[in-house]
Amino acid sequence: MNSSLLRRIRLLSLAIFLSVAGQAATGPTITLTLDATQAPTKVLRTHMTIPVKPGPLTLYYPKWIPGEHEPSGPVANVAGLKFSAGGQTIPWRRDSIDMFAFHVDIPKGADALEVDFEYLEPVGGPFSGGASATAKLLVVSWNQNLLYPGGALAEQIRVKATLKLPSGWKFGTALPVAHQSGDEIDFEPAELNRLVDSPVICGEYYRVVDVTPPGEPIHHEIDMAADSEDALEMSPELKQDFTNLVAETGKLFGSRHYRDYHFLLTLSNHVAHFGLEHHESDDSRVGEDAFSSPRGRRSVGGLLSHEFVHSWNGKFRRPKDLSAPYYDAPEITDMLWVYEGLTDYLGNMLAARSGLWTPQEYRDDLASVAASLGPGRPGRTWRPLQDTTDAIPLMSSFGGRSWGNWRRGADYYEEGNLIWLEVNTTIHQLTHGQKSLDDFCRVFHGGPNNGPELKPYTFDELVSTLNQIAPYDWAKFFHDRLTSTSPDAPVGGIEAGGWKVEFTDKPPRGEGQGGGGGGGGFGGGNTLYSIGLAISQSGDVSDSIHDGPAYRAGITPGMTVVAVNGRKYTAELLRQAIDDAAKGTAPIELLVLNDDYYRTCSVDYHGGEKYPHLVRDESKPDLLDDIIKPLATH
Numbered sequence: 243m244n245s246s247l248l249r250r251i252r253l254l255s256l257a258i259f260l261s262v263a264g265q266a267a268t269g270p271t272i273t274l275t276l277d278a279t280q281a282p283t284k285v286l287r288t289h290m291t292i293p294v295k296p297g298p299l300t301l302y303y304p305k306w307i308p309g310e311h312e313p314s315g316p317v318a319n320v321a322g323l324k325f326s327a328g329g330q331t332i333p334w335r336r337d338s339i340d341m342f343a344f345h346v347d348i349p350k351g352a353d354a355l356e357v358d359f360e361y362l363e364p365v366g367g368p369f370s371g372g373a374s375a376t377a378k379l380l381v382v383s384w385n386q387n388l389l390y391p392g393g394a395l396a397e398q399i400r401v402k403a404t405l406k407l408p409s410g411w412k413f414g415t416a417l418p419v420a421h422q423s424g425d426e427i428d429f430e431p432a433e434l435n436r437l438v439d440s441p442v443i444c445g446e447y448y449r450v451v452d453v454t455p456p457g458e459p460i461h462h463e464i465d466m467a468a469d470s471e472d473a474l475e476m477s478p479e480l481k482q483d484f485t486n487l488v489a490e491t492g493k494l495f496g497s498r499h500y501r502d503y504h505f506l507l508t509l510s511n512h513v514a515h516f517g518l519e520h521h522e523s524d525d526s527r528v529g530e531d532a533f534s535s536p537r538g539r540r541s542v543g544g545l546l547s548h549e550f551v552h553s554w555n556g557k558f559r560r561p562k563d564l565s566a567p568y569y570d571a572p573e574i575t576d577m578l579w580v581y582e583g584l585t586d587y588l589g590n591m592l593a594a595r596s597g598l599w600t601p602q603e604y605r606d607d608l609a610s611v612a613a614s615l616g617p618g619r620p621g622r623t624w625r626p627l628q629d630t631t632d633a634i635p636l637m638s639s640f641g642g643r644s645w646g647n648w649r650r651g652a653d654y655y656e657e658g659n660l661i662w663l664e665v666n667t668t669i670h671q672l673t674h675g676q677k678s679l680d681d682f683c684r685v686f687h688g689g690p691n692n693g694p695e696l697k698p699y700t701f702d703e704l705v706s707t708l709n710q711i712a713p714y715d716w717a718k719f720f721h722d723r724l725t726s727t728s729p730d731a732p733v734g735g736i737e738a739g740g741w742k743v744e745f746t747d748k749p750p751r752g753e754g755q756g757g758g759g760g761g762g763g764f765g766g767g768n769t770l771y772s773i774g775l776a777i778s779q780s781g782d783v784s785d786s787i788h789d790g791p792a793y794r795a796g797i798t799p800g801m802t803v804v805a806v807n808g809r810k811y812t813a814e815l816l817r818q819a820i821d822d823a824a825k826g827t828a829p830i831e832l833l834v835l836n837d838d839y840y841r842t843c844s845v846d847y848h849g850g851e852k853y854p855h856l857v858r859d860e861s862k863p864d865l866l867d868d869i870i871k872p873l874a875t876h
């Protein structure tokens with residue numbers, strides 16, 4: 243996005259902001275009843291009563307969902323929409339440009355508009371707009387089940403919500419409860435932004451785990467809903483590690499900005515898998531067996547650490563550009579390298595400090611990230627990091643990942659991780675070990691706990707806070723990294739931390755011998771850094787490194803490798819063929835299915851298997867290990 247277009251959008255946003263800020267006032271309370279009693283059949287029913295005056299009125303379905311950074315409000319799942327007043331049906335028309343807006347004309351004498359619609363829970367799909375209901379559980383994202391009147395800021399609209407659950411289901415949320423009668427819950431009236439920021443998790447199989455550390459005055463709990471009772475079985479060790487995580491955030495930030503905190507964790511194979519941050523909770527969704535495998539535990543530990551950090555970095559402190567006070571104006575995402583990049587870095591660091599990750603797992607992750615952004619991402623040579631963050635609202639990589647190595651995706655997460663590690667080691671160097679990024683966090687994310695408060699910042703404020711910790715040309719530091727078109731990953735922090743990225747023929751511990759998964763980035767796979775293919779156990783090619791050995795042989799995403807040197811494909815056979823090719827000059831012959839046609843592709847590669855590792859550089863102190871040492875007593 244060029245800068246003149248960005249300026250125009252900013253001016254437009256400012257104009258919208260000023261026009262609504264002037265006229266809005268705290269109006270009467272909207273009531274919202276969400277009937278989720280039929281959640282297992284994937285139908286939720288909304289009834290709203292909105293105080294109105296006669297005349298034209300525009301109602302909005304939330305479009306730009308905070309934390310998703312794109313116009314992902316699932317308006318296509320709204321059905322059976324009906325408006326009425328005083329028993330009379332009111333006709334409506336959708337706006338011809340903004341399809342999230344509905345125009346109605348309130349008749350004379352009417353003072354309340356009744357709104358009814360159904361939200362049809364989808365099968366599949368990404369993020370909170372994806373699958374959120376199963377036969378045994380539901381995650382309620384309030385933004386999917388309401389309309390709001392235009393002309394006021396979200397914080398100026400008060401909503402009193404009632405939720406009706408299937409019989410016997412339990413629930414958890416950060417939203418304060420006023421009253422509960424059986425399966426019907428009345429919540430305290432809340433500002434629209436607070437309601438949208440407070441999802442509800444509920445289900446038949448349900449458990450609450452208290453993870454408040456001893457002596458911590460603010461309550462923290464994990465609320466879990468799953469598709470089976472067994473899936474809720476969290477080991478005492480894991481509970482201790484999550485309690486450590488809460489204690490470590492207290493040490494790192496020195497402050498909290500919430501009344502209490504709820505990790506809302508869904509364990510199901512039938513919902514979308516992701517994490518979405520909120521100020522006093524997070525909506526994190528993983529597979530049903532997450533607690534029962536080492537890989538599952540590592541991923542749930544990393545996910546909850548990341549989303550928890552967002553309470554400080556993303557919710558309390560948020561780039562000014564991402565602080566639009568309503569849901570119908572575009573988000574400007576140019577600073578996601580702080581919002582997500584710093585969160586990615588701190589989340590992983592805290593996972594290691596709290597014991598959710600071992601030091602080896604932390605280093606393996608860094609190696610995987612560095613490799614995926616170095617040889618795994620030739621797209622860095624044409625597309626600087628800044629563009630990945632500017633363009634994400636229309637180019638979210640989460641839908642499809644083919645060609646990710648060349649077109650790039652949401653790289654500001656992982657590349658941000660490496661850059662913020664380098665900020666940390668640079669502060670260490672500049673202050674001769676007296677200061678670290680922890681000192682920055684205590685200043686930038688600190689201050690009194692006024693509940694879920696928003697304190698926006700600009701790039702200049704970020705740079706000026708860093709200068710308080712360690713004077714340096716931080717603006718140039720970031721500019722160089724955000725505009726770089728070097729093919730090499732920014733590994734300055736890893737190297738200053740006393741480690742080097744090296745490739746060997748041994749897979750990292752915890753990685754299987756199979757072809758799929760692992761390796762970081764876009765699908766990884768055993769052969770990504772050798773012949774340049776991300777390939778599944780069944781031979782499906784999800785990515786092919788641009789101008790890599792397989793690409794030059796004509797193999798690209800969407801094709802399927804069906805045979806290796808004349809024999810039916812298995813991941814193990816391909817690995818063996820790569821080993822054998824390193825001992826001679828004959829190419830690897832791959833029979834490939836491209837749509838309906840077979841073709842033999844000769845991959846001329848003789849470098850053997852390659853896997854990334856961090857290897858200790860004994861000429862330097864092990865700063866990386868120091869950084870992930872716990873600060874709290876566990």
Ligand SMILES: [Zn+2]
Pocket residue numbers: 519548549552581582585
């Ligand atoms: Zn995040």
